[in-house]
Amino acid sequence: MKATAKAHTNIALIKYWGKRDEEKILPMNNSLSLTLDGFYTTTTVTFKEELEEDSFVLNEQVVTGEAFNRVTNFLNLIRQLAGKSDLYANVYSLNAVPTAAGFASSASGFAALAAAATRAIGLNVNEQELSKITRQGSGSACRSIYGGFSEWVKGEETDGSDSYAVPIVPADYWDVRVAAVVLNAEEKGISSRVGMKRTVDTSVFYQGWLDSVSNDLQAIKIGIQERDFEKVGQIAEANCLKMHATTLGANPPFTYWQDTTLNIMQTVQKMRETGIPVYFTIDAGPNVKVLYLPEHEELVEQTLKQADGVTDVILSRAGGGIAYL
Ligand code: FM0
Numbered sequence: 001m002k003a004t005a006k007a008h009t010n011i012a013l014i015k016y017w018g019k020r021d022e023e024k025i026l027p028m029n030n031s032l033s034l035t036l037d038g039f040y041t042t043t044t045v046t047f048k049e050e051l052e053e054d055s056f057v058l059n060e061q062v063v064t065g066e067a068f069n070r071v072t073n074f075l076n077l078i079r080q081l082a083g084k085s086d087l088y089a090n091v092y093s094l095n096a097v098p099t100a101a102g103f104a105s106s107a108s109g110f111a112a113l114a115a116a117a118t119r120a121i122g123l124n125v126n127e128q129e130l131s132k133i134t135r136q137g138s139g140s141a142c143r144s145i146y147g148g149f150s151e152w153v154k155g156e157e158t159d160g161s162d163s164y165a166v167p168i169v170p171a172d173y174w175d176v177r178v179a180a181v182v183l184n185a186e187e188k189g190i191s192s193r194v195g196m197k198r199t200v201d202t203s204v205f206y207q208g209w210l211d212s213v214s215n216d217l218q219a220i221k222i223g224i225q226e227r228d229f230e231k232v233g234q235i236a237e238a239n240c241l242k243m244h245a246t247t248l249g250a251n252p253p254f255t256y257w258q259d260t261t262l263n264i265m266q267t268v269q270k271m272r273e274t275g276i277p278v279y280f281t282i283d284a285g286p287n288v289k290v291l292y293l294p295e296h297e298e299l300v301e302q303t304l305k306q307a308d309g310v311t312d313v314i315l316s317r318a319g320g321g322i323a324y325l
Contacts (some may be wrong), residue, residue: 001120007144009039011034019200020154029154029214035143041111052088054068054091129164132163146321147167147318178291179313182311209246244282264280
């Protein structure tokens with residue numbers, strides 16, 4: 001009863017920001033992301049009759065506390081689906097997501113865990129079902145089942161049965177690249193989970209966010225189909241700015257940006273003024289991701305590396321979906 005799976009992380013171009021159900025992890029809005037080749041998690045799950053509890057080893061370290069509880073609660077869900085409530089597992093994970101890059105390693109982590117655990121326990125699920133299961137570990141992770149561009153359709157049902165990701169185009173459809181700019185910045189104080197809840201509950205700008213997402217989504221999907229980089233980049237950058245604007249209207253207000261974050265945003269905008277099509281996006285932390293095309297890779301990398309406050313720039317191509325090893 002053992003299986004190994006690999007999943008890549010993803011970067012949202014239309015952000016998931018806000019839940020309508022905290023427990024089932026049901027979102028307020030659809031979101032859309034690009035799966036990234038350079039950042040992934042490989043997880044082996046071994047269910048054994050003789051185990052009396054789960055264990056979780058990440059990058060050769062035994063994990064306890066809240067991070068362990070999230071894994072064991074997620075395994076409870078899979079045990080329940082399989083009808084094997086007293087079967088425990090050893091979970092062994094390796095993250096090829098530099099934590100400092102500010103990528104939610106939870107996206108690749110829960111996608112790999114869901115794939116390995118369902119297979120190890122003998123559950124026969126298709127990709128749509130796997131995406132639904134993965135969603136209940138971490139929302140953004142449900143998009144990592146697919147490679148290339150994928151969309152998380154929010155669904156309408158209260159039981160979450162119609163809330164899962166769908167593929168838009170595979171990784172080889174379009175060679176769009178992403179530079180992860182690692183900044184000399186402090187760890188984020190407010191997790192995405194806490195930040196989005198505070199925003200939904202209190203931000204006077206939240207309704208404006210919700211009202212604008214479907215237009216962004218419709219337009220970016222056309223841009224992707226047409227391989228129109230400027231269109232996709234503009235929409236992604238504007239959508240990111242709108243998401244971050246909602247945090248300033250929350251009570252108490254907060255922001256994920258630091259001075260170095262703004263510096264990179266301006267560096268990107270200045271490159272654009274010189275005719276290089278580059279666009280930024282930012283998740284719930286200070287680090288910046290920059291979208292660019294292969295022909296500008298060298299220039300983008302050099303420019304970002306020279307900017308103030310940058311400790312590293314990690315380049316990635318579009319990546320594939322779940323793989324079983
Ligand atoms: O990825 O509470 O998935 O669409 O990264 O585990 O469901 O960590 F910018 C923020 C990710 C949110 C946007 O939230 O939350 C995106 C974000 P969970 P996640």
